[in-house]
Amino acid sequence: MPTLAVQRVTKTYAARSVRANDEVSLSVDGGTLLAVVGHNGAGKTTLLSQVIGVTRPDSGEITLDGASLVADPGLARRTASMMPQLHAPLTGVTPRQAVVAVARLRGASSRDARSAATRLFAALDIEEFADRAGEKLSGGVRRLASLAMTAVRAPTIVLVDEPTNDVDPVRRPMIWSVLRRLADDGRIVLVVTHNLHEVQQTMDRFVLMQRGRVLMDSTPATVAGALAPMTLTVHDARPGIEDSAPRCRDSVRRGADLELVVAPDQVVAVASWAVDLTRKALASSFALEPASLSRLYERVTRAG
Numbered sequence: 001m002p003t004l005a006v007q008r009v010t011k012t013y014a015a016r017s018v019r020a021n022d023e024v025s026l027s028v029d030g031g032t033l034l035a036v037v038g039h040n041g042a043g044k045t046t047l048l049s050q051v052i053g054v055t056r057p058d059s060g061e062i063t064l065d066g067a068s069l070v071a072d073p074g075l076a077r078r079t080a081s082m083m084p085q086l087h088a089p090l091t092g093v094t095p096r097q098a099v100v101a102v103a104r105l106r107g108a109s110s111r112d113a114r115s116a117a118t119r120l121f122a123a124l125d126i127e128e129f130a131d132r133a134g135e136k137l138s139g140g141v142r143r144l145a146s147l148a149m150t151a152v153r154a155p156t157i158v159l160v161d162e163p164t165n166d167v168d169p170v171r172r173p174m175i176w177s178v179l180r181r182l183a184d185d186g187r188i189v190l191v192v193t194h195n196l197h198e199v200q201q202t203m204d205r206f207v208l209m210q211r212g213r214v215l216m217d218s219t220p221a222t223v224a225g226a227l228a229p230m231t232l233t234v235h236d237a238r239p240g241i242e243d244s245a246p247r248c249r250d251s252v253r254r255g256a257d258l259e260l261v262v263a264p265d266q267v268v269a270v271a272s273w274a275v276d277l278t279r280k281a282l283a284s285s286f287a288l289e290p291a292s293l294s295r296l297y298e299r300v301t302r303a304g
């Protein structure tokens, strides 16, 4: 299996003195679907563009099986394929022409390129748009076509920046299936996304970035195990009611709402307390939710 190693990579954009990546380190093996999550401006795209050799780190090293992608950006571009955050230029070409052309550039015969394109259009359910001029496509279909260009005859590393943006809820799982297949075939797949629910459902591992640094490097399964507590949100909670709450791990005010982190053995007591609050009109309603990556993200980024 190939291994991508990012070692203490730092990048500051001189124009704005922004330290976009600050000693970022991670190691990813082939077969891994890795999510890169974090607030806007956390440095996710900067990390990807250094892996593919478009941006050069100020310091640190990026290697694929020991070979430096920093010293040889040409190697980076040959061994990595990237779907950019912005739409791929599809003006004047159809998705089929674009995907076939990329496959041919990556060494496929004309026949193999055409059948690979057809398979991807079917997998993403965009066959009906495959021969339509790029400028006449909707934003979502253009993004799916861009993903097909990235995935066709993909090299060892696949980098994908916010693939599910503006794609409908029926086709979004198809995107994850295509990415999963790329990883299952032994590739290293890094996906920048803001969709934490999809990360929790589909990814092997995630790194959480904040202000250029890696705050967490974990797996959705670990998070689910470590976060056995539930969250109770009491809406329109009267000031001071937290004093009467049964024992809970943490409580925080969010405007008119009160949020409590509740251990499993306290769920019943806390739920009946919340029912009582609504009966006495001390709160309008409440919601009890299981632990989620979204909750963890909120907590970790607030603290970090």
Ligand SMILES: Nc1ncnc2c1ncn2[C@@H]1O[C@H](COP(=O)(O)OP(=O)(O)OP(=O)(O)O)[C@@H](O)[C@H]1O
Pocket (backbone or CB within 6 Å): 013, 015, 016, 018, 019, 020, 038, 039, 040, 041, 042, 043, 044, 045, 046, 047, 085
């Ligand atoms: N070419 C550039 N020149 C100057 N500053 C830049 C450049 N590209 C990015 N930045 C800055 O570097 C920081 C990290 O940007 P980056 O695009 O890597 O973040 P991101 O995590 O991908 O954000 P988003 O989720 O909004 O896409 C931001 O403060 C951004 O404004």
